[in-house]
Amino acid sequence: MSALSRRALVFGSLVLSGTAMAVQPGEQLKDAAQEARARKLSAELRCLVCQNQSIDDSDAELARDLRRLVRERISAGDSDSAIRQFLVARYGEFVLLRPPFSLSTALLWSLPAIALAGGIFAARSLFGRPAEAVATPESAPLAEAEKQALEALLARRDQA
């Protein structure tokens, strides 16, 4: 079983317990701008009972409840960050697919940048090396059989 089919299996088991589709027609808000906000927000909120799915993608009951909740809060006039705070207070940071920058996620967010800087620094040494270093100390002299093979190849090339 492959990586993706494995993912599909997870998806499949969710279909069993859930309804049919992710966002459903009846759930949508009348106001197009508000609905667009709801979609954008839902895409960054985790369906807590699923494996790595946003509530916008998921078929689970819980995801549907959360989608409704998000839309209720939007209709009530809450800002995006207020809705996020509300959900974090309820479910913890686990609900956010984009982990906020904090002490415990500092390494997560900074490691790619640190690695890039370190890589650039390391690459600089490639450019300034003295020419004497070209010698390859580990290459052993050719064995007799290898010498013969080389000569045969060279002879063949000369004929061609």
Add this chain to the structure above:
Amino acid sequence: MIVEIGHYALVLALVLTLFQATFPLWGAIRRDAALVALGPYAAIAQFLLISVSFAALTYAYLVSDFSVSNVYENSHTLKPLIYKWSGVWGNHEGSMLLWVLILALFGAGVAVFSRNLPNDLLGATLAVQAMIAAAFLAFVLFASNPFLRLGPAPFEGRDLNPILQDPGLAIHPPLLYLGYVGYSIVFSFAAGALIVGRIDAAFARMLRPWNLVAWITLTLGIAMGSYWAYYELGWGGYWFWDPVENASLMPWLTGTALLHSAIVMEKREALKIWTILLAIITFSLSLLGTFLVRSGVLTSVHAFAVDPERGLFILIILIAFIGGSFTLFAFRARAMESGGLFAPVSREGALVLNNLFLAVAALAVLVGTLYPLALEGVTGQKISVGPPFFNLTIVPLMLPLFVAIPFGQRLAWKRGDLLGVAQRMVFAMGLSLLATLVVAYHIGRGPALAIIAIGLGIFILLASLDEIRERVMRGGTAGALHRLIGLPRTFLATALAHAGVGIMVIGIAFTAFEKEAIVSMKPGETVKLGEYSLTLRGIAPYSGPNYTSTVAHFVVHDGTRQVAELRPAKRVYIGRQMPTSEVGRHRVGFSEVYVAIGETSDGNHVDLRAYWKPFVTLIWIGPVLMALAGLLSLSDRRLRVGAPRVAARRPERLEPAE
């Protein structure tokens, strides 16, 4: 009886790998050709034995032998023949058997094409490959045995997971595994070279065809998986940053970096340490991916703790091989100092840039995938790292890399002229700008970043094709065709693979402009989708061989003209009573109308998600072109292992000028 033969063949294969892991290695170190010569025979025999084993399991599936536990769990008599066959690897045990089969295939491949390999390198490489095979054969036999019997045999099987009953499943896992596991031979070559101390340009040349084979199949495997998820999972996404997808992306990123760094090692004897390290890292990431997918650690750290046998087994293999190879590397790294000099702005410099960004991207994916597990393990705090994190980190890493492609492939070795290269590309740049403006005008309003990305994709595509034109037209139209045919295939392959990157970037950027409709419809109603409209004609039940389904009948109109009929369906498979979605798609050029249906309420309404997806197929056409370019490069005669080199065609660019 046949099943027992398969089981027995697997045991024999394990014994044989122990033999292959020791004697050829001893021969390589003692420079004893007779001992090394045992290696190829053992590798081929090992492959034959595992083939017998695999054939036996396949037979059990084809005849629906439910006395075999694995067949009972994953098959059903009503299942169409192709899925009985592909079901062999549609489950954990069978897929691990496929894993070792492919491992043995690559070992046997080296054995067959070994004539021009140095004797000691051959012995050490085959021995390391056998060590990997021994570890995984032991895993299959002791922790994931597909040949266990059930008594008494049940009358009917439990069926293959319906989502896996798709032609995509017949192709995707074997392709992905060929790539994933293919890097084992790259690893074995690197470890073998470290053991016998042959780390030089010739080694890079010997490595290249194997590296290419693994890269081509991994590229195709990932693209195939992405396409399959797109049409099978029913919401039209092509990449989800799921940990199991990341597991295949990481070795692809480092494998692609390896492909590029090996060129520098081959041409200039530089980047040796880094190239060897990349070869080790790439297969280590394959092993890590296998661990992540197979151990259940992804579902939760706790699920892993409850049933740790399999996960622990692979974890031990993982630590042994990564630890062993890094120790070997640490001992030998000092001996590898050397290499040609080059300026930062040069072909080598561009390839270093490529490696830097690809390696950091792989690291970002690795950190994002493992961080939640590590944090939970250490502090107990649960966080999620999802698509927003990966988009925020990977996209900024990929953009500079993409910008560098057209420049990098034109820079001269050792010292390049960036301004001169830019001047040579004025034509391609102007044309790309013009094309982008035309696209932006047609789209109207939209996110600026997506428009810029489209422009970048067009630029990469045109600049790559323009480089071919430039080479062919050098010296006028007379003899242009002759020059085209005479171009080195590696040169053409580079240009085409990079054109493939451009095509993929265009396809991905266009997803920002898709149109979506989520509605509930009655027969006779119509929904607008950009320039197209979708009308529901009716809803009807249908019975397939092992499923029942509800089929919605749509017609697609372009203005007033009917252009297609679509029949998306909702299926329920009889064996597992599980629903799946079959989407309806209508292709227009490279774009698609995409419809998935959900619930049908009161037999009259149907909920649906419909999309207009402009240029979506480019997302997969790009990688397919990259893979084809890889094949072209593989066919270059200069790359055939040990092929005698007739005078090079363009010494001014291909030879280390020292």
